[in-house]
Amino acid sequence: MSKLYFRYAAMNAGKSTNLLQAAYNYEERGMRVRLFTAALDNRTGVGVIGSRLGLQRQVETFGPETEFSLEGLGEGIACVLIDEAQFLTHEQVQQLHRLAHRGGPPVLCYGLRSDFRGAAFPGSAALLTLADDLEEMKTICACARKASMNLRVDGEGRRVKEGEQVVIGGNERYRAVCPSCFYAEDDDEVPAPGLFG
Incomplete structure (x- = not known):
């Protein structure tokens, strides 16, 4: 079946x-x-x-x-x-x-x-x-942990926390992140792709 x-x-x-x-x-x-x-x-x-x-x-x-x-x-x-x-x-x-x-x-x-x-x-x-x-x-966050969440970013790379659920985009709009980075309070801490810290 x-x-x-x-x-x-x-x-x-x-x-x-x-x-x-x-x-x-x-x-x-x-x-x-x-x-x-x-x-x-x-x-x-x-x-x-x-x-x-x-x-x-x-x-x-x-x-x-x-x-x-x-x-x-x-x-x-x-x-x-x-x-x-x-x-x-x-x-x-x-x-x-x-x-x-x-x-x-x-x-x-x-x-x-x-x-x-x-x-x-x-x-x-x-x-x-x-x-x-x-x-x-599986994929990885910029901090090298397992990424299981998605962040939306604006044109300057700052985190977007509100808006419509669906906005089509790729790497220019979204980052795959781990839960620790997802819940980071400081918007300036959005992990950039390819950077490990």
Whole structure:
């Protein structure tokens, strides 16, 4: 029986690279896959999964109106892979869980667990509740500890503590940090990428 998987991590842990590698592994063996990313993520172009290593692939997009069903999936699909899964709705996660358990292929979702305030994204909360298999992917903070949180920064590198949950951006907007750095009271202590202290 298939399962719903959730691979989560802070920013820059290699989630997209891992997803693209999984798709390649299936396709190298002659199997068909369906890949999706959030329509609102335009960092490397709409409908493009891109990794910091330079790997890119044009894929299908999902938005709040997208429905995931066995009938809509098509015949002979060996796996469904979803990037930016934090942007799924609770209903979509339920659909994917149902799909995996009602004769569909395995569904592998990759995304962030929490936002820049330490709050869960709706899709992530649903995945943490329903996924049959959870795996935390690891990355490191600038202080060399395990990073499990995300900080949002402004154009000058200062921490942003308030605002909308979703602001699309990469290294220019976000830093993956450990909990100690996340809870540092001094905004000037935001760890810069690549610096160890």
